[in-house]
Amino acid sequence: MTKTAAIIGGGVIGGGWAARFLLNGWDVRVFDPDPEAERKINEVLGNARHALPMLYDIALPREGRLSFHASMSEAVAGASWIQESVPERLALKRKVYQTLQEHCDAGAIIGSSTSGFKPSELQGCATRPEQIVVTHPFNPVYLLPLIELVTTDKNSAGLVARASDTLTALGLYPLHVNKEIDAHIADRFLEAVWREALWLIKDGIATTEEIDNAIRYGFGLRWGQMGLFETYRVAGGEAGMKHFIDQFGPCLSWPWTKLMDVPELTDELAQMIADQSDAQSGHLSIRELERKRDNNLIAMMRALRQQGNAAGRLINDHQVTFRPVLSDDPPIISVRRVIPADWTDYNGHMNEGRYGQLFSDAADAVMTHVGADAAYIEAGNSYFTAEITIKFLAEAQAGEHVIVETRVTEGAGKKLRCYHEMKRENDGELLATSDQFMLHVNLETRKSCDPLPEVLARVEALATLHKEA
Numbered sequence: 001m002t003k004t005a006a007i008i009g010g011g012v013i014g015g016g017w018a019a020r021f022l023l024n025g026w027d028v029r030v031f032d033p034d035p036e037a038e039r040k041i042n043e044v045l046g047n048a049r050h051a052l053p054m055l056y057d058i059a060l061p062r063e064g065r066l067s068f069h070a071s072m073s074e075a076v077a078g079a080s081w082i083q084e085s086v087p088e089r090l091a092l093k094r095k096v097y098q099t100l101q102e103h104c105d106a107g108a109i110i111g112s113s114t115s116g117f118k119p120s121e122l123q124g125c126a127t128r129p130e131q132i133v134v135t136h137p138f139n140p141v142y143l144l145p146l147i148e149l150v151t152t153d154k155n156s157a158g159l160v161a162r163a164s165d166t167l168t169a170l171g172l173y174p175l176h177v178n179k180e181i182d183a184h185i186a187d188r189f190l191e192a193v194w195r196e197a198l199w200l201i202k203d204g205i206a207t208t209e210e211i212d213n214a215i216r217y218g219f220g221l222r223w224g225q226m227g228l229f230e231t232y233r234v235a236g237g238e239a240g241m242k243h244f245i246d247q248f249g250p251c252l253s254w255p256w257t258k259l260m261d262v263p264e265l266t267d268e269l270a271q272m273i274a275d276q277s278d279a280q281s282g283h284l285s286i287r288e289l290e291r292k293r294d295n296n297l298i299a300m301m302r303a304l305r306q307q308g309n310a311a312g313r314l315i316n317d318h319q320v321t322f323r324p325v326l327s328d329d330p331p332i333i334s335v336r337r338v339i340p341a342d343w344t345d346y347n348g349h350m351n352e353g354r355y356g357q358l359f360s361d362a363a364d365a366v367m368t369h370v371g372a373d374a375a376y377i378e379a380g381n382s383y384f385t386a387e388i389t390i391k392f393l394a395e396a397q398a399g400e401h402v403i404v405e406t407r408v409t410e411g412a413g414k415k416l417r418c419y420h421e422m423k424r425e426n427d428g429e430l431l432a433t434s435d436q437f438m439l440h441v442n443l444e445t446r447k448s449c450d451p452l453p454e455v456l457a458r459v460e461a462l463a464t465l466h467k468e469a
């Protein structure tokens with residue numbers, strides 16, 4: 001059964017949550033009194049539809065239904081998850097919980113996007129405090145996986161587990177913080193870095209662009225894959241973390257940082273920062289900057305997928321949960337996916353090398369379907385491609401949904417041959433075809449040989465079925 005989420009407050013963050021739920025197959029009901037909310041959410045959704053599917057090598061579940069509601073009571077009715085993303089004002093958030101708890105299911109989880117309030121503060125005046133947790137996301141919510149799940153002893157272990165499972169199923173990474181603190185974990189770092197940056201500008205040391213360069217050409221890249229402590233462990237050399245602390249720990253008491261001191265945000269300082277930011281990025285609109293940000297994040301996370309590390313490992317694990325079960329009947333839909341931006345080239349279309357990738361993925365899907373899966377390969381058997389011909393018939397663009405239809409045209413002994421047709425999903429146009437001939441191989445001897453009997457039987461049965469159809 002389709003699950004329903006209610007989004008209370010559909011601004012930058014609420015819009016991102018709406019997209020995350022919708023693109024993972026949930027129905028989404030939005031309440032936001034702003035008459036512009038529907039337009040804004042649809043714009044965020046447009047970005048998300050372009051971006052999120054590109055992280056995966058198979059299509060996401062069918063998108064859920066989006067609806068906008070004139071009252072909070074209507075929006076929360078029947079929702080199993082309610083995500084509050086109204087402005088960061090405690091009195092407003094508390095009022096919202098009081099209203100929505102009159103109408104929502106007592107078993108629903110109420111997550112707050114608050115960047116800084118503790119869950120006990122949010123639970124303070126609530127009718128059922130046990131329903132409320134902090135689920136603090138990171139912008140853009142449809143791409144970045146971290147959610148700080150902050151709870152109190154009012155929340156049962158069952159509810160925390162349910163919240164965690166739900167977030168994981170959405171491809172998110174719930175980091176459970178069970179000792180509450182203002183601004184949770186991550187925003188404390190962001191605040192510290194931001195404070196230092198404001199000082200550097202105020203003191204005339206660096207511009208906004210120089211500060212951004214100091215981050216993106218250096219430690220920002222390290223943080224995205226190893227975080228802080230693993231990075232510093234490596235920086236300690238063979239002597240490791242202890243040596244690193246002995247060497248650099250004393251610097252913390254030198255005047256390197258301003259630490260808790262915050263520069264006064266005078267009009268003059270705010271204007272200086274705004275002017276520098278305009279000079280740095282004013283030639284791009286916010287939507288263009290969002291696209292640039294999203295495409296870079298996708299490329300970085302796809303690289304991490306390939307390494308099986310950090311956010312990339314999470315996406316790999318998530319993808320397994322919605323991998324479709326293939327049918328034997330021809331044609332087998334061996335691939336259903338979106339063309340990612342990093343597959344396109346200087347000609348503005350999918351590069352020819354990526355067609356090979358797509359047909360290779362199609363062959364992998366057929367191999368898994370006949371039992372030549374990861375465990376079979378681990379045990380020392382596999383298929384190698386001996387010959388492949390590709391006909392390029394039409395262009396494919398980033399963001400397009402495509403399928404590959406595969407027929408097993410030969411399956412006897414060590415031979416396996418597939419004929420693939422790649423089509424655009426919305427109009428069925430044939431984009432490319434491929435004839436792929438594979439040989440079964442023993443991975444120890446590296447010589448061709450017959451498959452194990454159960455795989456051979458599946459291959460032969462498929463070839464017979466597809467020839468007859």
Ligand SMILES: NC(=O)C1=CN([C@@H]2O[C@H](COP(=O)(O)OP(=O)(O)OC[C@H]3O[C@@H](n4cnc5c(N)ncnc54)[C@H](O)[C@@H]3O)[C@@H](O)[C@H]2O)C=CC1
Pocket residue numbers: 008009010011012013014031032033034037084085086087088089096113114115116136137138139
């Ligand atoms: N913008 C950011 O980078 C991040 C913000 N957050 C948190 O998310 C929450 C929302 O922040 P943003 O989306 O940035 O703010 P925003 O100003 O973009 O959106 C807030 C939305 O709430 C709506 N709203 C106001 N009163 C309402 C009510 N009574 N009921 C329903 N909707 C109402 C507004 O019309 C607006 O569309 C805050 O708690 C913030 O701390 C969390 C992570 C990052």
Ligand SMILES: C[N+](C)(C)CC(=O)CC(=O)[O-]
Pocket residue numbers: 114115137138139187190
């Ligand atoms: C600026 N901010 C405190 C609202 C930022 C966040 O809460 C998280 C983010 O996305 O950077």
